[in-house]
Amino acid sequence: MFLNKNTKYVLLCIAAVTTLLMFNVFQAYAAPVQQKVPTLVVFVHVINDNGGAMEASDFAVTVTAKDPSPAIFSGSEIGTTVTMKNSEYKVTELAVKAYKISYSPGCSGRIKNKEAKTCVITNDDIAPHLKVIKHVINDNGGTAKASDFGIYVDGNNAIPNSFQGSEAGTDVSIYPGWYNVWEYGLPGYNPSYSIECNGEINLGETKTCTITNDDIPKAELKVIKHVINNDGGTASSSDFTMNVNGNSPSQNWFPGSESGTTVTIYEGYYDVWEYNLAGYSQSNSADCSGYISGGEIKTCTITNDDILPAHLIVKKHVINDNTGMKKAANFTMYLYGNNPSTNYFSGSEDGIDVTIYPGWFDVYEYGDSQYGESFSGDCHTNINSGETKTCTIINDDIY
Ligand SMILES: [Ca+2]
Ligand SMILES: [Ca+2]
Numbered sequence: 001m002f003l004n005k006n007t008k009y010v011l012l013c014i015a016a017v018t019t020l021l022m023f024n025v026f027q028a029y030a031a032p033v034q035q036k037v038p039t040l041v042v043f044v045h046v047i048n049d050n051g052g053a054m055e056a057s058d059f060a061v062t063v064t065a066k067d068p069s070p071a072i073f074s075g076s077e078i079g080t081t082v083t084m085k086n087s088e089y090k091v092t093e094l095a096v097k098a099y100k101i102s103y104s105p106g107c108s109g110r111i112k113n114k115e116a117k118t119c120v121i122t123n124d125d126i127a128p129h130l131k132v133i134k135h136v137i138n139d140n141g142g143t144a145k146a147s148d149f150g151i152y153v154d155g156n157n158a159i160p161n162s163f164q165g166s167e168a169g170t171d172v173s174i175y176p177g178w179y180n181v182w183e184y185g186l187p188g189y190n191p192s193y194s195i196e197c198n199g200e201i202n203l204g205e206t207k208t209c210t211i212t213n214d215d216i217p218k219a220e221l222k223v224i225k226h227v228i229n230n231d232g233g234t235a236s237s238s239d240f241t242m243n244v245n246g247n248s249p250s251q252n253w254f255p256g257s258e259s260g261t262t263v264t265i266y267e268g269y270y271d272v273w274e275y276n277l278a279g280y281s282q283s284n285s286a287d288c289s290g291y292i293s294g295g296e297i298k299t300c301t302i303t304n305d306d307i308l309p310a311h312l313i314v315k316k317h318v319i320n321d322n323t324g325m326k327k328a329a330n331f332t333m334y335l336y337g338n339n340p341s342t343n344y345f346s347g348s349e350d351g352i353d354v355t356i357y358p359g360w361f362d363v364y365e366y367g368d369s370q371y372g373e374s375f376s377g378d379c380h381t382n383i384n385s386g387e388t389k390t391c392t393i394i395n396d397d398i399y
């Protein structure tokens with residue numbers, strides 16, 4: 001191989017530089033330069049076990065020391081390495097709403113050269129807190145207690161979400177978001193909800209819901225059933241069944257009573273009914289329907305007066321002057337009217353006396369094709385109390 005002088009020199013130089021570089025690389029791996037400045041690794045840890053959504057990078061960290069680098073930075077769960085000079089140091093985090101900050105011991109103190117320390121900042125989300133108070137006012141004779149009311153909380157992971165009311169209040173843990181507190185009311189109590197019984201609750205917030213139930217004064221309704229039997233009637237007051245409709249009456253079906261039956265009832269519209277009996281007229285006093293206020297006392301009297309019945313004489317007259325052979329009893333009579341004593345019977349030349357109550361009536365018969373049929377007297381008309389009317393149906397044989 002032939003090399004001139006210049007070429008040899010260049011190769012020598014390359015070899016020298018290469019050797020130097022290799023030596024340096026080897027040095028770098030084999031014996032790194034000893035750490036001289038103090039180092040601090042800052043970990044920012046976030047616990048979101050109550051519905052929080054912040055991340056480590058949402059927290060700003062400041063390091064106070066001599067020449068810290070970096071001095072201000074966003075938090076990191078994997079840690080941020082900060083160098084500084086031999087000095088007192090302190091790590092602080094900018095407070096974030098609804099997170100509780102805690103610092104590990106390494107977050108402040110003194111750091112010397114060659115020292116490496118660790119600081120852990122923990123940020124725990126603060127659960128929203130809902131307090132539910134049940135308040136009962138019994139200033140009108142009510143006897144219910146707070147615990148008689150069942151309370152329910154609709155919301156984000158509310159615990160407990162159903163419980164008995166308490167005057168001292170019940171603490172409910174809940175995640176942030178919309179919520180609503182409600183109860184099963186009791187009859188006789190007016191509920192009212194405070195403003196914080198529904199709405200939105202945020203991390204770290206405390207809200208108080210008070211449900212107040214005020215007893216409603218009751219009213220009294222006296223129901224008197226009066227029966228007048230001056231026309232042969234025999235029913236007594238207890239033969240009539242009374243019915244009270246309204247706001248939770250203490251009883252709504254009961255037998256009538258001349259001395260009266262007292263029904264307690266809550267404020268509101270009401271009415272009193274009865275099952276009337278045939279043969280009695282019915283009249284209700286003014287307070288048998290309307291509106292009753294708390295504390296009011298009203299009396300309803302339903303009077304039933306026996307009605308003097310009427311008499312309807314139904315006669316059947318048969319004329320057999322051709323070849324007819326039938327008698328009155330061969331014809332069947334029937335009638336429609338107000339509660340007649342009979343409505344289906346055999347014809348009679350003497351007449352059948354039917355007791356009937358006032359009102360419209362109609363008398364008919366089952367005819368016969370051999371006989372013509374005519375009505376005389378009162379067979380389709382009105383009858384009054386105590387009146388007597390006669391209806392005659394005449395049948396004349398045709399052939
Ligand atoms: Ca938490
Ligand atoms: Ca009250």
Ligand SMILES: [Ca+2]
Nearest residue numbers: 230231305306
């Ligand atoms: Ca009468």
Ligand SMILES: [Ca+2]
Nearest residue numbers: 321322396397
């Ligand atoms: Ca004839």
